[in-house]
Each structure stands twice: as structure tokens, then as C-alpha cells.
Amino acid sequence: MKHLVLALFFIVNFQTAWGQYRVADVKVQGNNRTKTAFIKKIVRLKPGMELDSVLIEQDINRLKRLPSVSHAYFQVFSAMEEGEYNVFYGIEENHTLIPFANVYTSNNDEFAFRVGLQEFNFIGSNITLGAFYQRDVFNSYGFHLRAPYLFSNTIGLAVSYQNLRTQEPVFLEGGTADYRYTNKAFEVMGLFELNFKNRFELGINFFNEDYSYLFGETDVNVPQDLNVDKYLLKLIYNYDGIEYYYQYLSGFRSTLNLQYVHSTSSMLPEFIIGFNDFTYFHRVGERGNWANRLRLGLSSNMDTPFAPFAVDNNLNIRGVGNTIDRGTAAIVLNTEYRHTLVDKDWFVLQTNFFVDGGTWRNPGGDFSDFGKSQNLRIYPGVGIRLIHKKIFNAIFRIDYGKGITGDSAQGIVFGIGQYF
Structure with missing residues (x-):
């Protein structure tokens, strides 16, 4: 020093x-x-x-x-x-050949996991090459390659393929139906670094969505089998003002994601979707870190049971369950205090206290839906982090969240990497 x-x-x-x-x-x-x-x-x-x-x-x-x-x-x-x-x-x-895993459960006996392997420094050039396997009632897999400096010190490329298959709830007027949902997608993105803090990604994704009815309620206006070819155009703008010191972060980051989705079916019509993640980190003393993420999302307000914003255990609210609701707009706030209990040369033990909260606009509804109690979820909880300081993203996390709003659940979320 x-x-x-x-x-x-x-x-x-x-x-x-x-x-x-x-x-x-x-x-x-x-x-x-x-x-x-x-x-x-x-x-x-x-x-x-x-x-x-x-x-x-x-x-x-x-x-x-x-x-x-x-x-x-x-x-x-x-x-x-x-x-x-x-x-x-x-x-x-860092060591950069890293396995990863996400495991999540709820008090409804739901269990799902995703495991994979990633090399973050392929051929010594910080190229990410990875693959995953997921079990969420059905089997899924995918792979990706990301080379942000492939062509120059500012221009790169990302390519991915995934075959996702899950059991998804579809929310009808008379109740809930469960569908087997399959999404096969191939994506190509161009990566551009404007300067130290500002980056852009622009690309196209070709995908096929297949919905097959399993059980539950039915509706004459909602098909029991649906297979649709789509493509989406995507623009991502990332502003990164975060300062890094091992597990401690400080500063502000903003990520804007805009998409236009074209569809070949009127049952799943074309739409526009955009969301912005604002994250802010603040050092508290020598061993504390206050972390915050605010997501604001908005899409075309279609009256469809296949709305794009999901309420999900592993995405936005820890403990809530696996895809328990959907909407066409979302406001989600995650805030947590992380405190380092043990900090050795290579190992860190960290604990955290969090509150996850969010509200959604119903498909075809209006912005007053944000204030309705049935759309509001608040889940406080606690967790621990086991961190290896010499292995990239080697953060094993366990979080337990319990809802305090109406019809709440509780559950445990396991994963690799910080939740946000």
C-alpha cells in the first residue's frame, strides 16, 4: 500500500x-x-x-x-x-473454471435447480464459455460464448443457445392452468464499449415457444396447445460506476434492456418490453456493505395469460415460489445489508439481512394495480455467503425469505454469486 x-x-x-x-x-x-x-x-x-x-x-x-x-x-x-x-x-x-448451481424451494414442495460449468478466461483472453443443465419438472440445457474484446479493445461478440422446458402456471379468470412450456432460442449480440463506464449490446434472438396443456382450469379463449415462431431485437445499455475491492462494492450502476418481439401468432402478439435495473452499493465501516437494486419494467399492456414479467423465487423475490404470478409492468426493490464476519487471505464468511418487495400491473390492467394488496409482495429474510477470494464469482449463497403480505409463502434459495 x-x-x-x-x-x-x-x-x-x-x-x-x-x-x-x-x-x-x-x-x-x-x-x-x-x-x-x-x-x-x-x-x-x-x-x-x-x-x-x-x-x-x-x-x-x-x-x-x-x-x-x-x-x-x-x-x-x-x-x-x-x-x-x-x-x-x-x-x-482468479481461478476461472467454475461450476455453478442455483437451487430453490418453497413451502409448496417445489424444487428446481440449475447446474453448469463456465470458463471465464478461455485461451487467456477473458472469453466466457459455458453450459448448463436445468431441472424444473422437465429437463433443459444451453450454452453460451461471450468475447467482449474479440475484435478490438472496444468491440466483441456474444452467442448463445438454450432449450428451456418448464412447467409454467397460466393465470385464467376461472383459476390456474399448468402448461409445459418449451423455449428454443439462438441469440447473437454485438458488444461495444464506448468508454470506461458506458457499454452497449445490440443483437437479435430467434426463438420458438411451445405451450402444451397439462392440467388445471381451461378457458375456451385460451388454446391448450400453442406453437409460435418469434424473433426479438434487443438493445442493452450499461452504465457502470462501481468500484471493486474484493467482495466490497461501492458506487452506482444502471442497466437498460429494451426489446421488440415479433410473433407469427395473434395468440402471442408482438410487443415491446423494457426494464431498467438501478443498483447502488455503499461501504459501511470496514466490513459492511449496503446493496440495493430497483427494477422498473414496462411492456405492451396485453390482456394475455402469458404476460412477460414473472414473480419468481430465483429472479426477484426470495422465498416467494417458482413463477407464482405474471404482469405487464413491475416495480421491484431488493435491499440488503452484507456484513463480513470472517475475512482471511482466501476465504470470506459473510451474512446478510434483506427485504425483497415488489408489485405488478395485471395483464390488461392499469397502473392503479400497483397499489392493490393482492399484487404486493414483501419478503424479509436472512442469508449467508461463503466466498473464495481467489476464484471468480465463487460466492455460495443461501437465503431464506418469508412473506409478510397476504397469501405469502416461505422458502430457501441457494445459488452461486450474489443475488444481485
Whole structure:
């Protein structure tokens, strides 16, 4: 730490004599699996440039966001030529071949899980390659590849395929019907980094949806079998102002997701959907972290039992159950306090206290639905986190949530990674 403070002081003083000091070379140390050429490709500081403390700080934060990096730092040393300096970027690497699992239950004896394996540093270039298997009454699988710096230090590509098959409730006027839902989808996304904090994704998804009636209520206006080909156009804008220090986060992030869905069936008509996740993190003392996520979602207000926003255990409200309701607009707030109980060189034990709450607009309804008690869910709860500091996203979480609003459930949610 002393060397970092001295280096930062050194560089700040360089800035007072703007243009006088230059970078002789940018060197990388501490990396093993991550290629040096890749690190030099994505950092913005280059040989021959003026020594710039702001640019170095941005490079360090950019490196900390890489899946292969658990921590990064810099050092500055004078070079052979007068007025020139070598900048060393130091890397502490993560293990990046990671299994993952999500398991969730409720007091309705529902049980579902998803397991998979991901490599976050494929060929040493921070390319993510992964696959999963899911059991949620029926079997599902999928794979994905994400290479954010495939073509340059700002342009990349993401490709995915999934074959999802689940038992889904469909909410009719006379009650609930259960359908076997199958979604086969292939997606291609172009990735673009405008600058350090702003990123865009633009792409297309071709998919097929199949609904097959299993049991429950029926409605003459709702088919018992439905097979529809669709495509969607997707735009994602991500603003990331988060500062990372191992398991601690601070700052603000916003992710906007806009989609246009074209359909070949009037039973599942075309629609527009958009939602924005606002997340804010604040350090509390040496070992506390206050974390918040607000999701605002809105779609075309179709009067359909197949509305796009779901109330679900593993998506937005811990303990509520597996897809217990649907709507055409949503307001969801998750807030929790995370406190580190044990913090060793490689291991962290963390506890959290949370409140998840949300409300939905009924399909074909209006915004007054947000205030109706039957649409409001509030679930406080507690959880623990087991964190390995040297393995990317190696956060094993267990959360227990219990509802305090009407007709509430309770349940346990297991998973890999923080809930948000």
C-alpha cells in the first residue's frame, strides 16, 4: 500500500508539469493464465503517451472488472531516458473454471435447480464459455460464448443457445392452468464499449415457444396447445460506476434492456418490453456493505395469460415460489445489508439481512394495480455467503425469505454469486 500511495503521489505531481513526462513502456506482472498481449490490448495507457494518473486509475479499475483478475495495482519506475517512466500493472489472478448451481424451494414442495460449468478466461483472453443443465419438472440445457474484446479493445461478440422446458402456471379468470412450456432460442449480440463506464449490446434472438396443456382450469379463449415462431431485437445499455475491492462494492450502476418481439401468432402478439435495473452499493465501516437494486419494467399492456414479467423465487423475490404470478409492468426493490464476519487471505464468511418487495400491473390492467394488496409482495429474510477470494464469482449463497403480505409463502434459495 505504501508503494501505491507513493506512486500515486508521484504521478499526480507529474500532472502539474503536463507534457513533461512520458511513458517509456507498459509492463504486466503477476499474470499466469491471462495473456500479457491481452492485458496490453485492453488498457488505454500506451508507450509514448503522457503519464496520466486518471488514465492509470481507469486502467486499474478496468482490470479489476475482468473475470480473471481478483485484484490489480500499479507501480512507476524511471526509465533509461530522462523524463520517461515505465508503468507496471500488477495482476492477482482468479481461478476461472467454475461450476455453478442455483437451487430453490418453497413451502409448496417445489424444487428446481440449475447446474453448469463456465470458463471465464478461455485461451487467456477473458472469453466466457459455458453450459448448463436445468431441472424444473422437465429437463433443459444451453450454452453460451461471450468475447467482449474479440475484435478490438472496444468491440466483441456474444452467442448463445438454450432449450428451456418448464412447467409454467397460466393465470385464467376461472383459476390456474399448468402448461409445459418449451423455449428454443439462438441469440447473437454485438458488444461495444464506448468508454470506461458506458457499454452497449445490440443483437437479435430467434426463438420458438411451445405451450402444451397439462392440467388445471381451461378457458375456451385460451388454446391448450400453442406453437409460435418469434424473433426479438434487443438493445442493452450499461452504465457502470462501481468500484471493486474484493467482495466490497461501492458506487452506482444502471442497466437498460429494451426489446421488440415479433410473433407469427395473434395468440402471442408482438410487443415491446423494457426494464431498467438501478443498483447502488455503499461501504459501511470496514466490513459492511449496503446493496440495493430497483427494477422498473414496462411492456405492451396485453390482456394475455402469458404476460412477460414473472414473480419468481430465483429472479426477484426470495422465498416467494417458482413463477407464482405474471404482469405487464413491475416495480421491484431488493435491499440488503452484507456484513463480513470472517475475512482471511482466501476465504470470506459473510451474512446478510434483506427485504425483497415488489408489485405488478395485471395483464390488461392499469397502473392503479400497483397499489392493490393482492399484487404486493414483501419478503424479509436472512442469508449467508461463503466466498473464495481467489476464484471468480465463487460466492455460495443461501437465503431464506418469508412473506409478510397476504397469501405469502416461505422458502430457501441457494445459488452461486450474489443475488444481485
